Amino acid sequence: MDIKVDENKSSANYRPSKDVYYWNIAKETAERGTCLSVKGGAVIVRDDQIIATGYIGAPRGTMDCFQRGVCMRRQLGIPSGQRYEICRSVHAEQNALLNAARAGVSVLGSSVYLYFVKRQPDGSVKFVNAQPCFMCKKMLINSGIKRFVGNLENGNLKEFSVEAWAQEWKEHDMLDDKYVYDNKYTKEEIDSFKKLEK
DSSP: OEEOOOSSOOSTTOSOOHHHHHHHHHHHHHTTOOOSSEEEEEEEEETTEEEEEEESBOOTTSOOHHHHTSOHHHHHTOOTTSOTTSOSOBOHHHHHHHHHHHHTOOOTTOEEEEEEEEEOTTSOEEEOOOOOOHHHHHHHHHHTOOEEEEEOTTSOEEEEEHHHHHHHHHHSOGGGOSSOOOOOOOHHHHHHHHHHOO
16 A cells, blocks of 8 residues: 655644654654665654664674775675675664564554655765665564555555565565565766765
8 A cells, every 4th residue: 555645734634643653753863874875774663652763884893895995895896676685784774673673562553654764975865766675675574564555656655464475485486575675876976986985
């Protein structure tokens, strides 16, 4: 189901919906991110309470790409969406799940809200269809998350049933997934970023 993000609230609808509210918190969480390529923030909500947040960033106590001044993946010529193990950052959804685990909080039956955008060389951001990568999707399924809400390219939100993802993978191969993470940069975008790095 698509959810419209309406910045112009009428007097009859003066507050954002709960979905937009939690997604906006995920958007603010993303500001803590340390990835040079993307901004991403995740919020896990159960029973109308935030139980964990996470953003795209290097593991605790390690140097991130901003501190190093270079994206290791771009430096090695690794295409976006591939070879996740060769990255300094942990994905926002993963960090939110890890933060819940560190606090000893169950995520069973929860919703995950993901704000995800591509950074642009001029400092702006570009909306993309926020979808978990295969690793994150597997973690969301296995952790008992019920619902996923992420932004679309047009800035609105889309709701997904995590149970439906599992059912789809039961009936078809995960590689046939209709909704996949796609953060591919054009050669021009990559070249522009390389000029900004050390």
